[in-house]
Amino acid sequence: MKHAIPEDRRLGGFGGGHAVVIGASTTGLVATAAAARHFRTVTNLERDQLPDEPVWRRGVPQGRHVHSLLTGGQNVLNHYFPGLTSDMVAAGAVEVDLGNDIVWHHSGGWKQRFPSGVRMQCQSKGYLEWYARQRLLRWPSVSFRPGSSVSGLLMRGARVGGVRLADGSEIEADLVIDASGRSSNTPLFLEQLGLPRPAITELPVDIGYSSQIFRPGPGSRDWKGMLIHSSPPATRTAALMPLEGGRWIVTLVGWNGDQPGGNPESFLEWARGLPAPDLHRAIVDAEPLERVWRWRFPSNLRRHYERMTRLPDGLVVVGDANTSLNPIYAQGMSQGAIGASLLDACLDQQRRERGKADLSGLSLRFHRTYGRFIDECWMTSTAEDYGVLGTAKQRAWHAPLLARYLHRFTELTWHDPQAARAFLDVMNLQKAPTSLLRPGLLWKALAGTRRAPLAQAPACGSQ
Known part of the structure; x- marks a missing residue:
């Protein structure tokens, strides 16, 4: 699953010179940076007004919740914006x-x-977006148009040639990159053009x-964050992660109708019912700094652009606009960032094979490449969901077997650092899920001695 990131060179002038990116989320920002390697100008269209400081914005309701940047995502961001994560850590990210x-x-x-050596960066989503956006604002080839809502696609012959905005104006483009998130209107736009x-x-x-x-309340701790990740029939999961400014963000997650509360009192009471009491103990004396924010995630959703036989050239769809995964597995931002780097690699390949003025075939090339990567992300993020929540009609034949194996493998990670490291590599999009089936790990998970779990949270470095 670990992907090579294209060499950082500004190639410019591809296919006529202008790309449009829809959306200024993390994925949209990385896609803008990737496109700027190949096009003379790149315009980022965002329907929100973009804040002048690192804060939450209205168009990203999920931005109020825990957002951690996995290793795969960090690698991509630091490639396009050298030193970005170090700068954020110096300014307060953790x-x-x-x-x-x-x-x-x-x-x-x-x-x-x-000590695993597997790093994850913790900060608010608004903080990350702001820092990346400040880098892009310095690039002369990139421009942002906040408050711009896209209402349709323009066709030029058999290919997409730009976008129409809600105010009736049009923007010509050689490539349109949809990074607008789960609520993407691209399926509707295609239908309006008579396409499936x-x-x-x-x-x-x-x-x-x-x-x-x-x-955080008084007292010393030898940890920076806490995860309470349960498996059904338990219905409660939670994450406590550090934020910039010496703060904590706590996200409570419930399913099968067991939704966490929306006020401070019910928030604490719901946390008391988690499978382990430690997180409730940590926050009961902490000082709340904001109101409780709520959000619902209805489903894992994948749009199979890689299967379309009539997808026009000049259009690619990346990030949550393509595939939206259960946020509990923390892969969303990193999946989108890696997807943008795959687009960069496909543009490199396109240039080598067809020359810098020919984008024909790029849409199919990209979506098939991206689809293979999404296959792995989907497997990682839905194995447990399919095994427990999916109906018999939805499940692949192997889903229940895979879910049971992952449960046994999880038990192995309680005590075995090799298994725990392998799990972290897959979680961080550094290795494919099939790496958990290596013979040595497979044997230990299925035939090794099963050990009882630790009764309490272990001390730092206590393997």
């Missing part, structure tokens, strides 16, 4: 070692803690989120 700095209760047991919508795969989960920001 980098953690996932094996050592996080106390993690996973499916009934605490994981051992050990992409087929979809959907796994309903109906998960409810509640989040609140705290100032």
Whole structure:
């Protein structure tokens, strides 16, 4: 699953010179940077007004909740914006070692803690977007048009040649990149042009989120964050992660109708019912800094652009606009960033094979490449969901077997650092899920001695 990032060279002038990116989310910002390597000018269209400071914005309702940047996403962002994550850490974001700095209760047991070398960066989504956007604002070939809502696609012959805005104006483009998120209107726009919508795969989960920001209470701790990740029939999961400014963000996650509360009192009471009491103990004396924010995630949703036989050239769809995964597995931002880097690689290949003035075939090339990567992300993020929540009609034949194996593998990660590291590599989009089936790990998970989970959260480095 680890992908090579194209060499950082400004090539410019591809296919006529102008690309349009729809959306200024994390994915949209990386896609803008990737496109700027190949086109003379890039215009980013965002329907929101973009804030002048690192804060939440209205068009990203999920931005109020935990957003962690996995290793795969960090690698991409630091490639296009050198030193970005270091700059953010210097300004208050927090980098953690996932094996050592996080106390993690996973499916009934605490994981051992050990120096894993697998890093994750923690900050608010608004903070990350603002820092990346400030970098792009310095690039003379990039322009932002906030308050611009796209209402349709322009066709030039058999290919997409730009976008129409809600105010009736039009913008010509050689390539349109849709990074507008889960609510993408591209399927509707295609239908308006007499083209089919992409087929979809959907796994309903109906998960409810509640989040609140705290100032940590008194006392010392040997951890920076905490995860309480349960498996059904348990219905409650939670994450406590550090934020810039010495704060905590706590996100409570419930499913099967067990939704977390929307006020401070019910928030704390719901946290009391988590499978382990430690997170409730951590926040009961913490100082709430904001109201409780709620959000619902209805389903894992994949739009199969890679299967379309009539997808016009001049259009690519990336990030949540293509595939929206259960946020509990933290892959969303990194999946989109890697997708943008795959587009960069496809443009490189296109240039080598067809020359810099020919974009024919790029849409199919990109979506098939991206689809293979999404296959792996989908497998990682939905294995447990399919095994437990999916109907018999939805499940692939192997889904229940895979879910059971992953549960046994999780038990192995409670005590085995090698298994725990392998799990972290897959979670961080550094290795394919099939790496968990290596013979040595497979044997230990299925035939090794099963050990009881730790009764309490372990101390730092206590393998």
